[in-house]
Amino acid sequence: MADPLLEIEALTKRFGGVIASDAISLCVPKGELHAIIGPNGAGKTTLIGQLAGEIAPDGGRIRFEGRDVTALSVDRRSQLGLARSFQITSLFLDFTALDNVALAVQAHAGHSFRFWRNARREVELRTPARAALARVGLAAREDVIVSNLSHGEHRQLEIAMALATTPRMLLLDEPMAGMGPDESARMVKTLRELKRGLTILLIEHDMEAVFALADRITVLVYGRIIASGPPEAIRANAEVRQAYLGEQEDRHG
Numbered sequence: 351m352a353d354p355l356l357e358i359e360a361l362t363k364r365f366g367g368v369i370a371s372d373a374i375s376l377c378v379p380k381g382e383l384h385a386i387i388g389p390n391g392a393g394k395t396t397l398i399g400q401l402a403g404e405i406a407p408d409g410g411r412i413r414f415e416g417r418d419v420t421a422l423s424v425d426r427r428s429q430l431g432l433a434r435s436f437q438i439t440s441l442f443l444d445f446t447a448l449d450n451v452a453l454a455v456q457a458h459a460g461h462s463f464r465f466w467r468n469a470r471r472e473v474e475l476r477t478p479a480r481a482a483l484a485r486v487g488l489a490a491r492e493d494v495i496v497s498n499l500s501h502g503e504h505r506q507l508e509i510a511m512a513l514a515t516t517p518r519m520l521l522l523d524e525p526m527a528g529m530g531p532d533e534s535a536r537m538v539k540t541l542r543e544l545k546r547g548l549t550i551l552l553i554e555h556d557m558e559a560v561f562a563l564a565d566r567i568t569v570l571v572y573g574r575i576i577a578s579g580p581p582e583a584i585r586a587n588a589e590v591r592q593a594y595l596g597e598q599e600d601r602h603g
Contacts, residue, residue, distance in 0.1 A: 431518030502533030
């Protein structure tokens with residue numbers, strides 16, 4: 351395996367009597383798109399929340415580029431190059447797409463959202479914002495008010511905002527949730543382009559997208575890893591098929 355960018359060692363999280371992360375250990379090397387799949391309640395979003403710094407683990411360790419980041423804040427992890435997008439979008443609906451991304455550039459640079467008017471004027475904010483929009487296919491939509499964008503475009507915009515922080519690694523939580531076939535296909539194309547220059551940890555229920563994109567797949571069930579490996583090995587794994595893939599195949603007919 352190439353040098354790991356992200357190392358997770360025995361990560362454990364409990365909510366009352368529920369074990370959401372059951373001593374999870376995992377390495378993600380530089381340049382890999384690593385997908386985390388599993389049924390609802392498997393602990394996927396809890397895992398990504400711990401990696402981003404939003405949820406404090408009860409045990410275990412997280413290293414990013416060899417540095418222990420287990421106790422670091424969301425902001426410190428972002429400064430080191432770890433960026434997250436959310437399962438539910440959090441956007442300024444009355445601003446344009448470009449304004450939203452310029453604000454992300456500004457926030458990453460350490461400025462307050464009070465100064466959002468500057469984000470509309472300053473070239474040093476708008477130039478990288480335009481570049482991020484272009485990377486997700488929204489260059490032609492930069493002046494559109496966000497409330498007038500489609501659901502799929504909201505998800506693209508959220509990824510552009512993450513890209514505006516110049517990350518080394520993207521943590522993506524169900525970027526295709528709620529999308530139709532055309533929007534999903536556009537997102538797959540976008541992620542395929544992004545994986546050329548970024549390491550990506552992807553949580554996604556769309557199995558067609560996962561198997562089209564992932565270099566490796568890890569399967570979580572009840573907070574525990576039951577399998578991890580290349581897509582062909584995961585597809586052929588009897589325990590995975592019984593626990594998850596069979597259910598997905600039945601659902602999609």
